Amino acid sequence: MIIADKKPIEEIIQEVKDYDRLLVLGCNECVTVCEAGGKKEVEVLASALRMHFIKEGKEKKIDERTLERQCDHEYLEEIRDVIDQYDAVLSLACGVGVQFTAEKYHSTPLIPGVNTCFLGANEQRGMWTERCQACGACILARTGGICPISRCAKRVMNGPCGGSSAGKCEINKDLDCAWQLIIDRLRDLGRLDDYEIVAPIKDWSTERSGGPRTVVREDVQV
Amino acid sequence: MKSGSRLERVLKAGHFAFTGEVGPPRGANVEHLREKISHLKGMVDMANITDNQTAMVRMSSWAASLICLQEGLEPNYQMVCRDRNRLAMQADILGAYTHGIRNMLCLSGDHQMFGDHPQSKGVFDLDSMQLIMMVKKMRDEGKFLGGADIDVKPELFIGAAANPFAEPFEWRVHRLAKKVAAGADFVQTQCIYNMPKMREWVRQANEMGLTEKVYILAGVTPMKSIGMAKYMQNKVPGMDVPDDIIKRLQGVDKKKVADEGIKIACEQIEEFKEMKGVAGVHLMAIEWEHKVPEIAERAKVLPRPEV
Numbered sequence: 001m002i003i004a005d006k007k008p009i010e011e012i013i014q015e016v017k018d019y020d021r022l023l024v025l026g027c028n029e030c031v032t033v034c035e036a037g038g039k040k041e042v043e044v045l046a047s048a049l050r051m052h053f054i055k056e057g058k059e060k061k062i063d064e065r066t067l068e069r070q071c072d073h074e075y076l077e078e079i080r081d082v083i084d085q086y087d088a089v090l091s092l093a094c095g096v097g098v099q100f101t102a103e104k105y106h107s108t109p110l111i112p113g114v115n116t117c118f119l120g121a122n123e124q125r126g127m128w129t130e131r132c133q134a135c136g137a138c139i140l141a142r143t144g145g146i147c148p149i150s151r152c153a154k155r156v157m158n159g160p161c162g163g164s165s166a167g168k169c170e171i172n173k174d175l176d177c178a179w180q181l182i183i184d185r186l187r188d189l190g191r192l193d194d195y196e197i198v199a200p201i202k203d204w205s206t207e208r209s210g211g212p213r214t215v216v217r218e219d220v221q222v
Numbered sequence: 223m224k225s226g227s228r229l230e231r232v233l234k235a236g237h238f239a240f241t242g243e244v245g246p247p248r249g250a251n252v253e254h255l256r257e258k259i260s261h262l263k264g265m266v267d268m269a270n271i272t273d274n275q276t277a278m279v280r281m282s283s284w285a286a287s288l289i290c291l292q293e294g295l296e297p298n299y300q301m302v303c304r305d306r307n308r309l310a311m312q313a314d315i316l317g318a319y320t321h322g323i324r325n326m327l328c329l330s331g332d333h334q335m336f337g338d339h340p341q342s343k344g345v346f347d348l349d350s351m352q353l354i355m356m357v358k359k360m361r362d363e364g365k366f367l368g369g370a371d372i373d374v375k376p377e378l379f380i381g382a383a384a385n386p387f388a389e390p391f392e393w394r395v396h397r398l399a400k401k402v403a404a405g406a407d408f409v410q411t412q413c414i415y416n417m418p419k420m421r422e423w424v425r426q427a428n429e430m431g432l433t434e435k436v437y438i439l440a441g442v443t444p445m446k447s448i449g450m451a452k453y454m455q456n457k458v459p460g461m462d463v464p465d466d467i468i469k470r471l472q473g474v475d476k477k478k479v480a481d482e483g484i485k486i487a488c489e490q491i492e493e494f495k496e497m498k499g500v501a502g503v504h505l506m507a508i509e510w511e512h513k514v515p516e517i518a519e520r521a522k523v524l525p526r527p528e529v
Binding site: 153154155156157158159160161162163164165166167170171177180183195196198199200201204 | 303304308330331332333335336344346347348349350351352355356367383384385388389390393396397399400403404412459460
């Protein structure tokens with residue numbers, strides 16, 4: 001899923017302070033699971049903003065709403081009849097949701113309430129870690145199911161580099177060396193011969209380097 | 223001959239190679255660079271010119287390599303994958319070759335977070351293994367990575383780095399094998415202090431037949447002080463400094479520590495001269511270039527052969 005993290009409240013206040021009618025808009029998908037922008041976080045943030053502005057003697061209308069998804073036309077339509085009641089929308093969706101909402105409601109200012117971080121997994125309660133960089137050409141079949149692009153600090157395709165120490169990465173002792181994990185797993189799978197193959201030079205054109213990407217599936221188009 | 227570089231000729235003739243290293247200045251102080259180079263001239267077969275080492279901005283490696291050439295010392299042009307994509311790499315390789323550079327060392331590069339611009343974007347378009355493959359393709363096939371023909375191909379002697387001490391240890395020699403398969407002509411190792419581990423690594427390389435395919439130059443860095451030894455032991459990624467080394471330095475008079483460091487280095491060099499599978503020594507006298515003549519003298523590697 002997409003992992004996001006809350007923006008500092010000071011930054012949010014700075015961005016919304018000039019709007020009198022604000023809709024705090026959550027998303028029920030990834031940001032709910034990573035506890036950054038779901039219904040619960042919308043409530044907490046809206047309350048904090050109300051308290052802040054009341055303290056400053058400012059009267060503001062701050063409403064709450066959480067959509068099933070902000071990256072989907074269908075669900076975004078649900079706020080069409082109320083959008084004119086607001087001067088701005090503070091979206092707690094990922095960058096995709098914020099932009100999709102902005103595209104849909106062209107004349108309403110959109111402010112992001114979270115920083116969108118990476119594609120990751122729920123490692124443990126309150127801790128999420130990166131697993132994928134969406135390079136568009138998956139090589140996991142050759143690397144023991146562990147991705148060196150997202151998990152090696154240097155994206156080394158033929159690792160480990162000289163900085164691997166006691167299974168940890170040179171940049172951070174709390175970070176596993178992806179290539180130690182790959183070698184360990186290949187060993188367990190009885191596929192260490194795979195390690196002997198020099199990984200070919202990667203075609204990054206399927207990654208962001210190829211420009212903004214589009215997936216077209218004619219078989220599912222209507 | 224693949225490149226005709228002095229290093230290649232020395233190794234091919236069966237001499238024990240002795241190479242050095244020069245870090246370009248943190249500025250345009252060419253006089254300081256020329257002075258550093260002057261200490262190495264005639265003492266080593268060639269000198270590595272580092273490329274933004276430890277991710278700190280310095281005079282570019284190719285520019286400092288040209289100064290080195292002007293001074294009559296053969297450079298080994300280092301290139302890291304951190305700072306360039308494949309377009310810039312191939313362009314710089316052609317430019318460097320055009321100006322007379324004949325050796326090149328292909329490296330990943332220290333991560334940018336260690337340097338003075340931790341905010342920078344690391345490129346890592348290729349990794350060091352793939353950089354070796356690319357240079358080989360340019361040299362042997364006369365082709366760019368994209369497939370187009372190169373008009374006058376760069377005939378370079380291709381170097382790679384190896385760290386026998388990083389983990390997992392049992393796989394280090396297999397990574398060396400991959401670098402050989404990718405096209406490395408010579409390999410320079412990380413600074414060696416743990417001799418038993420180095421002996422084991424070389425033994426494995428011999429057993430796998432790798433030392434018949436690639437020239438291994440053992441990395442030696444004399445310890446200048448106990449502080450340096452402790453720093454290398456604790457702070458430098460992938461470095462293996464046994465306690466014995468520190469104890470030995472602590473065991474001599476304070477004024478004699480640097481001398482003891484050189485003594486240890488010379489003992490290592492003597493052993494490498496006799497070690498099957500080791501073709502030479504790469505001396506990294508970090509910010510100690512003026513000591514290179516003394517070390518070369520005491521290590522009995524002078525005069526350097528005429529080839």
